Amino acid sequence: MRELNLPLTPEDIASLQAYDQVLLTGKLYVGRDQVHSLLYERLLRSESLPIDLMGQAIYYMGPSPAPAGKVIGACGPTTSARMDPFSPLLLDHGLKVMIGKGPRSQDVVDAIRRNKAVYLQAFGGCGALYASTVKSSRILAFEHLGPEALLLLEVEKFPAIVAIDSLQGSVFTY
């Protein structure tokens, strides 16, 4: 089990191999379907984004509401494949780490390798487990999307598994 700080350095990313188990500490953007669609459209129109993607990590997630006194509600990963049409363009604009669950398209795999990025899988459905790793959460953009808004999380020892690494490796063999 490797403990790593976010943002990951190029050396960190180069050293990660499929099946490695990691614990992440640091800052993490959160965005899912609608955020991806919006970021993608803005990039196509050469408009500025509400966040700087360079070297950053994005987590595919939409939390349940935070009960009183808690930082966040349940916050496990959502299915990554729905982000596949948008991810290559985001990677080409500097995104380095994607965290979600399930397999990716060949286009995404190619974009990961081209950009020396990495795709991590979080434990699907483990919303209460991930809530225990979140130290702070705030909305950065697209508040009107409710549970799909773009967030910035601060996480501590967030567990994940390297699913598609920057070289040759992938856990998706079936």
Place this chain on the structure above:
Amino acid sequence: MKLAERIRDALMHAVVELDEDVLDLIKRAYGQEEREPAKAVLDAILKNLELAKETGLPMCQDTGLFLVFADVGRTCPLSFGSIEASIMEGCETAVQQAYFRRSIVAEPVFDRTNTQNNLPPAIWWNLVEGSGLTLRILLKGFGSENCSSVRMLNPTGGKEAIVEAVRQIVQKAGGKPCPPIFVGVGLGGTMDRAAYLSKRALLRDVRQANSDARYAALEQEILASIQTLGIGSGGLGGTITALHVAVEQESTHIAGLPLAVSINCWADRKATITWKEGEDA
């Protein structure tokens, strides 16, 4: 206690804790799985369930769409209208009080405006013998629902065609629906009836097999075929891909063999509420 309050309580419990029969299957899988990181995934799932119980948070942020199966006795004194009102009230108060994620949009294509209360539930009304009422509610997550599918098989295809179709559907789903999964298979009827039956299959107690021995054997054959796919927990490779397969069947047309597969994630969240004549409504 009022019916609406009983519905609320059952839903608030279901979003945090799994039924014993479901939990036992996950624990058994953890004991049997030898491959890493599949075992680490099952370990995380069990830890997550402990944490949900401890904190009262939903076990999964996708608290699902309410699928309500209302089996109403033919001589039940409650009106359909009052049962419907109780379902609505129970769902709405559970969503508020147990911090369900607002996951329902009013219309699927253009505005996709969030209804802000997870209403409306989908309700299927079914008439049964007696004067009571049984409500079975599935909190259906959509990572898994997106992997559900229907096939209109050839009537002469028999069980080989069925096993192969389910296997293909599960293979295509891969790691997307949060395996280890629960598989509901509907056979017969029409396209939509088969889909309905596949959801009813998911609602069956996982300790019970189909009451027809031939279909019970088919459930086992489908399960064995799925396990050979090697998808494993989290889709990371492993010996256990499905935890349970249930088949429900009904009459159909001479020209057809409709098949539907509903896939549910490991977070197989269900609530059952039974009401008897004379109880509070």
